[in-house]
Amino acid sequence: MNPAESTTIPRGPECKGGVVISVDAMGGDRGPAAVVAGIAESAQKNAEIRFIVHGPKAELDQLIGHRQGLAARCDVRDAAGVVTMEDKPSQVLRKGEGTSMWSTIESVRNGEATVAVSCGNTGALMALSMLRLRKLPGVNRPAIACLWPSRNPQGFNVMLDVGADIRADAQDLLTYALMGASYARNGLGLARPRVGLLNVGTEEHKGRAELKQAHELIASTADAGSFDYVGFVEGGDLPSARVDVIVTDGFTGNVALKTGEGTAKLVGDFLKDAFGNSVMSKFAALLAMTSLKRLQKRIDPRRVNGGVFLGLNGTVVKSHGGADATGISAAIKLAFQLAQSGFHERLAARVAQSLSPEIAGLAGADKKGTS
Amino acid sequence: MNPAESTTIPRGPECKGGVVISVDAMGGDRGPAAVVAGIAESAQKNAEIRFIVHGPKAELDQLIGHRQGLAARCDVRDAAGVVTMEDKPSQVLRKGEGTSMWSTIESVRNGEATVAVSCGNTGALMALSMLRLRKLPGVNRPAIACLWPSRNPQGFNVMLDVGADIRADAQDLLTYALMGASYARNGLGLARPRVGLLNVGTEEHKGRAELKQAHELIASTADAGSFDYVGFVEGGDLPSARVDVIVTDGFTGNVALKTGEGTAKLVGDFLKDAFGNSVMSKFAALLAMTSLKRLQKRIDPRRVNGGVFLGLNGTVVKSHGGADATGISAAIKLAFQLAQSGFHERLAARVAQSLSPEIAGLAGADKKGTS
Known part of the structure; x- marks a missing residue:
């Protein structure tokens, strides 16, 4: 792969500063190509975002490599497993380590990224988020807004x-x-x-x-x-x-x-x-x-795409399972806005x-x- | 009042046969004029319907008298009281006798009419219907469809x-x-x-x-x-x-x-x-x-106007509170269809x-x- 200078996608400020969003490339109905297309759209519109992208590395590297300049903005984390729409949350909690969804949440948990975005199975995503991020003190039931x-x-x-x-x-x-x-x-x-x-x-x-x-x-x-x-x-x-x-x-x-x-x-x-x-x-x-x-x-529901999980130690944006590039990009934009406003700290306070x-x-x- | 021969509203078959619908003229947001206008619209479209209309007799006679030929199709029952949108169902159960809503249900209860139509307070209408018509054997909770x-x-x-x-x-x-x-x-x-x-x-x-x-x-x-x-x-x-x-x-x-x-x-x-x-x-x-x-x-919600109360000894059609003539007429049409199909007996069976x-x-x- 050649992280060549791009004319279409601006590189982040030396690929270091800005806001980091953790994106699950798998689990959506349209597969990782739609997610990477959405990431590319967001990258093009907003030079301040960097991405940690989770999924099968070889496939993701190839998809990202096809978009000029995108590789320099993305950090790909290899995760072979995929949480499907049919998986029960309880199964995912027991056997979900090694999936792209788990890995996506993990990047927020360990502070590498500010907000996570996934278009996978809602029940599993909430269960994993609760297990790994834990509920905010004082919150009995987290909510999706x-x-x-x-x-x-x-x-x-x-x-x-x-x-x-x-x-x-x-x-x-x-x-x-x-x-x-x-x-x-x-x-x-x-x-x-x-x-x-x-x-x-x-x-x-x-x-x-x-x-x-x-x-x-x-x-x-x-x-x-x-x-x-x-x-x-x-x-x-x-x-x-x-x-x-x-x-x-x-x-x-x-x-x-x-x-x-x-x-x-x-x-x-x-x-x-x-x-x-x-x-x-x-x-x-x-x-x-x-x-x-x-x-x-x-x-257009794609333009307001993104339910936000509230009441956890970290923010997770759930995109529609059927989201296309426009939908994914809208979810990433929402994640960016929330990250930038320091929303999580304000809500916790x-x-x-x-x-x-x-x-x-x-x-x-x-x-x-x-x- | 002169029940003159009308060119616009056909008289029912000698004002005797056909289907009889009991209509509450009061309780809607637009008052009895809208209800009488809806009755007139229905009468014009369908020669088989006759009406028992409940409310203050003098006012209703006047409104009905203004529509050529309508008086011959309507039997007005005087009821001075009105159930308002603010009345609590429990109050109406205790003090509702003498209201147009009570009288409307009564015509179905005593077999004069097949179906009742009202655009009044839903909670009160359901409570009155349950009190006066009683639940069908085997039904614990009636429903609105x-x-x-x-x-x-x-x-x-x-x-x-x-x-x-x-x-x-x-x-x-x-x-x-x-x-x-x-x-x-x-x-x-x-x-x-x-x-x-x-x-x-x-x-x-x-x-x-x-x-x-x-x-x-x-x-x-x-x-x-x-x-x-x-x-x-x-x-x-x-x-x-x-x-x-x-x-x-x-x-x-x-x-x-x-x-x-x-x-x-x-x-x-x-x-x-x-x-x-x-x-x-x-x-x-x-x-x-x-x-x-x-x-x-x-x-247009006016054209599908009419929730039907199911699970009682008699059929009641609840029209929107804000219904205009078109809405009232749609509710009467539904009442007519249900009366004609012998719906109530079939449902009970x-x-x-x-x-x-x-x-x-x-x-x-x-x-x-x-x-």
Whole structure:
């Protein structure tokens, strides 16, 4: 391989400085070629990122070698094993050492990289992340946060948990509120995010017992957590401009996320059908191309690709399993932003603060009051 | 009031035969004028429907009198009280006698009408329906079923429960499968509907304990229930062509329903923005008008307006609170179809059959096997 001078991909500042992202090249539906293509796209756009890439070295060296100048930005770590979409998390925990996913997390664990990116099996990635990075002090259940296209000026709302754990009690939901607000502050630049709790109605008497309890807990922690609490929100509020962070358990959040994606895709397909319907409408589509492209960009899930694992000693970005180069590049961009903002340290401080005697006392009092 | 001969609204067959629908004129966001407009629209399209309309008689007589020929098709029942969106179900149960909602249900209870339609407060409507109509033998938790735009030839999938009860155990989910399949057979004309159980993954090991149990129960009842069981489905499958009926608890179903509606509305608004963006794209939109109208019709929630309460001694159609004339008319059309197909008797027979010793034995064995 010849790490030749490239005209297309700028070399990092002497390949030393900048932000280091650890990338799992395996486990995605489109294989390592798509991941390397995504890395190349990111490298081209941003000279400050360097990569540690994990997978079968010979294959990766070849793929990276085909992109001029990319080899100088990448450190390839040989890992023969691959975690497949079918592997159960428990199996991966027992036998996963030697896989590219394990190796990817390890680079964050030992401090070589700031953030890890993988498009592999979500359950296995969360299980491995919990085993190797461990939970942050004060966090019982880590969460996966995603970005949701919205009517807000920032263009996106944060929703969590979208699938780390199918259960969440009132205390977990409070932790999600704190972590989600921290993510919105650092990832979306909102000084004082507005947090809502997902329910089947906005009235106080609605919903499950743990939601009523969480409602009180979150309300009483809002000031200390530097966020505004807007109360219960409904499924229709996920893209709403009246909230920035939506808190829910991982079962409900996962169903909502996939329902939203499925609906957007359905409407998109119907739109294509409608425009393919007659010569006149095909001509109209041609005229409207720029507008339609703008619309597509706004709702394209590839451009907001990347769930973030929150509540661990290290940040992990989970990319869609089916992500292509554009999707991988979006996930890497998110990882870079979080690394650069010092997000992890800020979030850890926020959770630790919420455990301070004053807030813990408040939370305890509320819990007693409603139970 | 002069029930004059009308040129626009055909009179029912001597105002005697046909199907009788009981309609609550109050409780909707747009007031009784919108409901009467919806009744008029339905009356115009379908000569076989007669109406019993519930609300303040003087006001309703006036509204109905303004529509030529409508008075001859309507029997107005005076009810001064109105259930508001803010009323708690428990209050309505205690003090609801004399409201238009109570009176509407009463017409189904005493056999004057086959199906009830209301756009009032969902919680109160379900509570009143349970109190006055009572649950079908064998049904522990009634459910609300909705239609979901889909890629299937019939254009819609059925999802239940979308909000009757925030809880559902394995046996409830089995009942939902039987009732949902019956609804798909009678409402959508599918001889052997395909039923799926909503979960956060399609693998058998995923999800909550009650879902694994329901998975076994539904699988073993499919043949006796004359449906095919496709196993676990995800949020993205709600509009899918691989399933016709999606079974879930009322909390998850309600969040999914509102998320889907919210997403479709967001994409629609983005689309409008995109087309309003330049002179060129405005012109394109003009050219594509027919196609866009067709698209709008396909995803317009007003045209699939009407959740159906299943598992009671009588059928109740819940229309959107914000429904306009088009929405009310769609809900009445659905009520008419269900009344005409003898849906209620068929569903009752199906649930009773599932309690036959053979199936009950099967279900019991499965329950034991998995617990």
